[in-house]
Amino acid sequence: MKRLASFILLWIGLWSYAQNETIFEQATSAYNDGDYEKAITHYLEILDNGEHSAPLYFNLGNSYYKINQIAPSIYYYEKALLLKPNDPEIRNNLAYAQNMTLDAIEKMPETGFSKIYRKITGFLSFDQWAITAVVFTILFVALYIAFFYFRYASRKRIAFISGIISLIVALISMVFAFVQYNDFRRDRPAIVFSEEVTIKSEPNNRSQEVFTLHEGTKIHVLDSLNEWKKIRIEDGKTGWLMDTDIKMLKDF
Numbered sequence: 001m002k003r004l005a006s007f008i009l010l011w012i013g014l015w016s017y018a019q020n021e022t023i024f025e026q027a028t029s030a031y032n033d034g035d036y037e038k039a040i041t042h043y044l045e046i047l048d049n050g051e052h053s054a055p056l057y058f059n060l061g062n063s064y065y066k067i068n069q070i071a072p073s074i075y076y077y078e079k080a081l082l083l084k085p086n087d088p089e090i091r092n093n094l095a096y097a098q099n100m101t102l103d104a105i106e107k108m109p110e111t112g113f114s115k116i117y118r119k120i121t122g123f124l125s126f127d128q129w130a131i132t133a134v135v136f137t138i139l140f141v142a143l144y145i146a147f148f149y150f151r152y153a154s155r156k157r158i159a160f161i162s163g164i165i166s167l168i169v170a171l172i173s174m175v176f177a178f179v180q181y182n183d184f185r186r187d188r189p190a191i192v193f194s195e196e197v198t199i200k201s202e203p204n205n206r207s208q209e210v211f212t213l214h215e216g217t218k219i220h221v222l223d224s225l226n227e228w229k230k231i232r233i234e235d236g237k238t239g240w241l242m243d244t245d246i247k248m249l250k251d252f
Contacts, residue, residue: 020046024056031059036066052252054084058093065097071215073097075191078218078249085125101216107234126180133173140166188221190231190246199239203228210239219246 027042040063046056057080064073077094084090124132143163150156192213201208203225213219213233222238223230229246232238 020049020051023049027059031063036063039063052083054080054087054090056080057083058087058090061090061093061097065093068100070097070100071191071193074101074216074218075193075247075249078189078191079252082249083125085122098216102214103217105217105234108236121176121179121183124176124180126177126184129173129177129180133170133177136166136170136173139163140170184250189249190219190221190229191249192217192219192245193247194245197241197245199231199237199241201239203230203240207240211237213241221246221248 023042023046027039027046030036030042031039040060043056043060043063047060057076061073061076061080064070064076074094074097077090077097080090081087081094140163143159143166147156147159147163150159192215195215197213198209199211199213201210217233219231219233221229222232224243225240227243228240229243230238230240231246
């Protein structure tokens with residue numbers, strides 16, 4: 001009975017994968033023919049089937065960009081970048097889309113240490129750092145075993161030094177994976193989808209207006225209260241807006 005259930009699950013998985021591949025090809029064909037809205041419909045159908053990937057989000061971003069829908073274009077480019085943080089093509093297309101937004105927000109200056117920290121830890125995503133840690137841990141174990149089986153001192157020395165290096169890399173990778181994961185959980189980015197939204201000083205419509213944002217602007221959610229979200233923009237300003245004005249990026 002268990003074998004039958006496993007076979008059925010495997011068959012369903014393969015059938016779903018094949019179906020998504022067919023839809024993806026139809027979407028790509030529609031995109032190449034210039035029918036971007038049809039391509040979007042197909043790509044969204046794949047999302048509804050539960051598949052999430054950087055190429056899928058990237059193609060959605062491209063499709064929305066072609067029909068001048070900047071907010072969803074930036075939204076899907078950003079989602080693609082979450083899954084593939086160092087992809088130059090995604091970053092390049094995202095920059096083109098961001099140039100079409102109305103809000104010119106200057107980022108807060110970073111210290112030299114902060115820049116170095118982000119550059120090193122951001123070289124890989126937290127899951128990629130975790131995989132690196134596992135690989136080098138296995139390599140360390142293999143070299144540790146080899147050290148005891150090698151007869152010659154030169155080979156033992158190489159195995160010992162290589163094992164120590166592998167262990168150090170594994171430990172550093174684990175630390176970076178932990179740091180990246182905590183940063184990922186703490187950061188709650190979103191994209192403004194309303195054409196124009198007024199940011200309030202408090203979570204109510206009677207409070208003072210502090211500044212205005214437009215569609216496509218990236219913000220970071222700090223807190224929530226009922227239907228209100230407290231947000232921060234790149235220059236450090238904070239305020240409140242309705243949660244219907246934005247879409248969270250990490251809603252995988």
